[in-house]
Amino acid sequence: MNLKINGLDDLDLQILEILIKDSRTPYLEIARKCHVSGGTIHVRMKKMEDLGIIQGTKLILDNSKLGYDVCCFVGIYLNKASSYNKVLEELETIKEIVELHYTTGQYSVFAKVICKSISDLQNLLVNKIQVIPEIQRTDTFISLSQPIDRNIQL
Structure with a gap:
C-alpha cells in the first residue's frame, strides 16, 4: 500500500x-x-x-430481540440555525435517539431513532421532539430493513 x-x-x-x-x-x-x-x-x-x-x-445489540422493533430516521427543521445548540441539549435527553447528525440540505438535523412500537414512535414525535419550541417540523422515515451495516473498507 x-x-x-x-x-x-x-x-x-x-x-x-x-x-x-x-x-x-x-x-x-x-x-x-x-x-x-x-x-x-x-x-x-x-x-x-x-x-x-x-x-x-x-x-x-440486536435491538429487535430486546423489543425495539421500529428503526426510523427523523429529519428535523429548525426555526433558526442559531437554535441548534439549544435543540441539541434537548435531543440529547431523549433515549430513543441513538444517532444525531447536523446536516446540510433539506434538514438541519437528522436523527436515527429506535422505538418499541409505532405508538411509541408517535409518542416520541408528538410529546418529546415536536414540543421543542425551536423545532419547526419533522419528517419521519421508517426503515423496513438494513441490508448493509459496515465500517469503511480500507
Whole structure:
C-alpha cells in the first residue's frame, strides 16, 4: 500500500483491516497475521487510540430481540440555525435517539431513532421532539430493513 494516512503506515492499516473484519481478534493472532510481535501490535493499537482513530470498543445489540422493533430516521427543521445548540441539549435527553447528525440540505438535523412500537414512535414525535419550541417540523422515515451495516473498507 505504502500510504501514509494521518500518521498511519501499512502495518497500522493492515491491523485495522483485521479488526474491521472481527474486532475481537486477539493481539497475538493479529501479530501472527502481520508477522510482528504481540508487543508491536500493542504499541500500534495504543498509538491509534492516542490519535483518536480507534475510539474504544462498542457493544452491538440486536435491538429487535430486546423489543425495539421500529428503526426510523427523523429529519428535523429548525426555526433558526442559531437554535441548534439549544435543540441539541434537548435531543440529547431523549433515549430513543441513538444517532444525531447536523446536516446540510433539506434538514438541519437528522436523527436515527429506535422505538418499541409505532405508538411509541408517535409518542416520541408528538410529546418529546415536536414540543421543542425551536423545532419547526419533522419528517419521519421508517426503515423496513438494513441490508448493509459496515465500517469503511480500507
